[in-house]
Amino acid sequence: MPPTTALLITHTPCQGKTGDIPDAGRPRGTEDGLATMSSLPTPHLPTVEPRRHRPRRRALAASLAARASSFSDALLAQAQTDGAAGSMLAAPSRFAPSVDRRKVAVGALVVLGVLAVLSFTNGPADKLTDAFSRVLHADLGWVLAGVGFEALSFAGYILLFWLIAGQATRTVRLRESAEISLAGAAATRLLPTAGLGGVALTLWALARAGLKPRSAVQTLLVFLVLLYTVFFGSLAVAGLLLATGLAEGDGPLALMLVPAAFGLGVIAAALVLGRRRATVFGPAVRSAIGVVRNGDVRLLGALAWWGFDLALLASMFHALGAPPATAVLVLAYFTGAIGNTIPLPGLVAGGTTGVLLAFGVDAAVALPAVLAYRAVALWVPAALGAVALGGLRRTAVRWSLPRTEPLPA
Numbered sequence: 001m002p003p004t005t006a007l008l009i010t011h012t013p014c015q016g017k018t019g020d021i022p023d024a025g026r027p028r029g030t031e032d033g034l035a036t037m038s039s040l041p042t043p044h045l046p047t048v049e050p051r052r053h054r055p056r057r058r059a060l061a062a063s064l065a066a067r068a069s070s071f072s073d074a075l076l077a078q079a080q081t082d083g084a085a086g087s088m089l090a091a092p093s094r095f096a097p098s099v100d101r102r103k104v105a106v107g108a109l110v111v112l113g114v115l116a117v118l119s120f121t122n123g124p125a126d127k128l129t130d131a132f133s134r135v136l137h138a139d140l141g142w143v144l145a146g147v148g149f150e151a152l153s154f155a156g157y158i159l160l161f162w163l164i165a166g167q168a169t170r171t172v173r174l175r176e177s178a179e180i181s182l183a184g185a186a187a188t189r190l191l192p193t194a195g196l197g198g199v200a201l202t203l204w205a206l207a208r209a210g211l212k213p214r215s216a217v218q219t220l221l222v223f224l225v226l227l228y229t230v231f232f233g234s235l236a237v238a239g240l241l242l243a244t245g246l247a248e249g250d251g252p253l254a255l256m257l258v259p260a261a262f263g264l265g266v267i268a269a270a271l272v273l274g275r276r277r278a279t280v281f282g283p284a285v286r287s288a289i290g291v292v293r294n295g296d297v298r299l300l301g302a303l304a305w306w307g308f309d310l311a312l313l314a315s316m317f318h319a320l321g322a323p324p325a326t327a328v329l330v331l332a333y334f335t336g337a338i339g340n341t342i343p344l345p346g347l348v349a350g351g352t353t354g355v356l357l358a359f360g361v362d363a364a365v366a367l368p369a370v371l372a373y374r375a376v377a378l379w380v381p382a383a384l385g386a387v388a389l390g391g392l393r394r395t396a397v398r399w400s401l402p403r404t405e406p407l408p409a
Helices: 003-010 030-039 053-078 086-090 101-119 123-136 140-168 174-190 196-208 213-243 253-274 281-294 297-320 326-341 347-358 363-400
Strands: none
Touching (some): 213 253, 297 326
16 A cells, blocks of 8 residues: 555544544544654655855846945046146146156166067067068058048047037037047056046046036946947957857957957946946946937947047058958957056057967067057157147136036036
């Protein structure tokens, strides 16, 4: 008899009068039934593991929100009319940053040591000679075209900043946008501080223009969200096209997938933060989406900023030799640009050159082309930024004068 049937039988009360049953009040077989129940094996039910991905997802979102809050607090500290960036305008204009002689001496010794090693080896010495020969016979027309591309890149930057800052306050028009953009971009390009020099200067200028600290931070974040959506989107698309074979280029698969995953991850993190209202990042992401929906033509400035700067790099390759495949050049450009987030000099050029070499680009072409690109990309904003700083000083003084009408918040 199956155990379940025995249980049912032992729990069935006997029929008849109570007086006919010994020990009335207790059904017959109760003791046996209890003994039978205790002797039955305990059924083993399958264990259901709890779903842990949701807590992990919440923990990740909370961690992102905490980091975003900390970063926004640092930005709010810079968005003051008496912020530290004001000292940058008090100093005389420079076409180049201040130079540490000790660092220059150490760098010169390193370069001389590398040249000495290359001179006593056969293969590298030939590459070095070939590189110098290409530089001496560079096509000047392509070099001048590259300078023009860099100027167009900054024009796109100015247009996008004018669109975003102009919606926040009427005091920032095209001229003021050009002064703030050029001065901030010069600080970003010249100082390997992950763009913090340009960020501090831009926030200070927006605060002097009349924006409250939180409004100034949100204005800058909307601008950066639009600008770097193009950056990380291009990084992801180039990596995926190369990994799937839809674009020409032969290199390590990891060097295609890792940048693509990084770009997609940053975009996904921005969308997660866009759902949260606890920090300024959420409203900034939602405002950026609203700006895109409005379809202002000045949004093309984000594409122009990255596209024409990439065209500068391509023009240097044309000036020195044949450029690599388009997708390889795009991936190398954006992967190398990530090095600017690390406060160490030389990482942008080194990262870009390393990716190009990994995809089989000739070192005699890649190294001088990238160095020439970096030279133009550094000195053009240095010269334009020095001029813009003078104009921004006068503009800041004008903003400090009494106004006849209140500024929008």
